[in-house]
Amino acid sequence: MMRHLLKAASGLLLAGFLALPAQASETAGEKPVLRSQVMTLSDIVTVGDFYSNAGMLASKPLFRSPDMGTSGNVPADVVAERARAAGLETAGTDGLRTVVVYRGATRLNHDQLAGLARKALAERNAGIDTERLDIRLMQAPDEVLADPKVHDPIRIDRVEWNQSNGRFTIQATVAVEVGTEPLILTGVATEMVDVLVLVQPVRRGDIVREEDLNIIREARTKVPAGALTEVEDIVGKQARTTLRANAPLSRNDVQRPILIERGEKITVTYVMPGMKLTSRAQAMDSGAKGDVIDVMNLQSRRIVPATITSRGQVRVHAANPIVASLNSEKN
Secondary structure, eight states: HHHHHHHHHHHHHHTTOOOOOHHSOOOOOOOOEEOOOEEEEESSEHHHHEHHHHTGTOOOOEOOOSSOEEEEEEHHHHHHHHHHHTOOOOOOOOTTEEEEEEEEEEEHHHHHHHHHHHHHHTTTSSTTTGGGEEEEEEESEEEEEEESSSOOOOEEEEEEETTTTTTEEEEEEEEEESEEEEEEEEEEEEEEEEEEEEEBBBTTTTTTGGGGGGEEEEEEEGGGBBBBBGGTTTTEEESSSSBBBOOOOBBBGEEEEEEETOOEEEEEEEEEETTTEEEEEEEOEETTHHHHHEEEEEETTOOEOOOEEEEEEEOOOOOGGGGGEEEEEEE
């Protein structure tokens, strides 16, 4: 690397650069100071990169930079000699033996390349959320080094994605030190969804509590239609059958808690201003709170619809003729 830097420096210095007077080359009253480390994004390292207080000579080239993303060591006395030859007459080593030159690069690791693929697929497929797209790269470099001076160093040229099996191929172009290079990414992309599951089995008839639930991420293709995703859609509901743990839950798995069973003896209430009428009846159907079921008055045997209000309690609609058959009791 040092030989590379020195060889490049010789060519640059022979290119016709003229030394300026020392009083014009340095910031007045301040001696140039050699830096122990140099970071550059350019392919050329200048006097000003190596020395602070380089004045008007700061932009003069001294060495060619190492490759992008790499570093090289240069003897401090060689740097000082080249700087003096370029016109910085008071340049010295300032007690240093070597100077490390770093050439910057835009680095994209494996995870960042997966993110690039995720974004490219989502942008070209309406309705796909990048946060819900799982990417598994099958063909991709461990790292890509791109030109840091380019704002968007990777350009996506073509995207192919078979959503039935998830396989994709992305063709891209990377801006590098000189020109561009092709980049091909292949892999499998799976759209994921968050679904509710039980942390432990729930028996038939039991009420589902919030602490019974967990949210997991599953491939959309494995999630049945109508799977529940919101906690409020299931908490407080009753299991229709015994439900197993870690399986997606659907609306058909639960129901509102049954407050009245068919054949159960219940209390029927009719309320009007200043009057409450009650009677005993038999439920002809099962139901949850708010359901309208048929009830049969135990005295008149008349069947009318009523709304379930609580366990063992129903309310008869005002227009129903059962009122005439109820045993009344004044408030």
